[in-house]
Amino acid sequence: MTQAPAAQSRNTLKGIAILASLPPDSVERIERRCAWKHYAPGEPILDYLDKSDDVFFIVLGEVRVTIYSTVGKAVSFREMGSGEIFGEFPAIDGGPRSASVEARTNCLIASMPASTFRELLETEPGLANALLPRLTKTIRALTTRVYEFSTLAVNNRVQAELLRLARFGPKDGKSARIVPAPTHVEIASRVSTHREAVTRELNRLSRIGIIERRGGTLLVTDVDRLADMVHDATGE
Incomplete structure (x- = not known):
């Protein structure tokens, strides 16, 4: 894993869906407040119940979201690709991580502390307006999975x-x-x-x-x- 300098041209958040409605100068300000890292396939990005609270933006690549039981059984929820974010739940409610995330392919990930993310939600209304439908979509998807596990x-x-x-x-x-x-x-x-x-x-x-x-x-x-x-x- 290596850290990529923010000056590289590919280090941009222009493809992140929840930032699409923001003006370019706002996106650039957010980019400057991010840390940028590359991950190899299979490399862990964050762990279930991890106490960290960073929010992550998938700039390039795909990740896998998984929970491991106490006996090591893996239950994978989904894959996420370029343009998506993860890790926002602890940033919002202060709770622990709800799942582990690892790189499925070579990835470039941008991250920021929860305090910065919460500040942006207050100062960038477009970000908050984009986040709410995304959270609703996540709840609907998880409800569907629970239904499938319980009935099918x-x-x-x-x-x-x-x-x-x-x-x-x-x-x-x-x-x-x-x-x-x-x-x-x-x-x-x-x-x-x-x-x-x-x-x-x-x-x-x-x-x-x-x-x-x-x-x-x-x-x-x-x-x-x-x-x-x-x-x-x-x-x-």
Whole structure:
């Protein structure tokens, strides 16, 4: 891990979604108050229950959000990509970290102390206005995950997770690519099951033509058909 000097041209927050409504000079002021670091794939960025309170901006790359049980079982919530932020909950309520975050790819991350972030919420109304819908979206997404864990069978949870990933992937007509293809273990951790159950369902979906494995890519051949399967299971 190396620290990148703020003077480098790539060290910009212009791609951060919640800052999009701010004038350029405001974004530049925020950039100057950030620390900038590179992370390699698999490198931890923050730990569950960590007492730090920094807020992080994903400038480049993707991260994985995970909680580990006392026996070491990983439960992955989601991946986040360039333009997103994480770590804002402790900055807002002063509580501990709710999850661990590690780099999924090579990342450039900007960070700032909670005190600075709270100051910006007061002095930059556009930032606060952008943060509120984001927090609401996060609550809705977590509510959906709790519903799926509580009511859906394992095969339906796998289908729902594939649909979620496909909707973020590159589209081509009715198909979508999930790149890189998640491992069976990664999917299992996201839907709270074991690798063998994921393998069985992926093999079944492959046999009926819903998915195809192409090298490092998982192709969902018909997103609408997969969505119909999830709808039949959830009623939504």
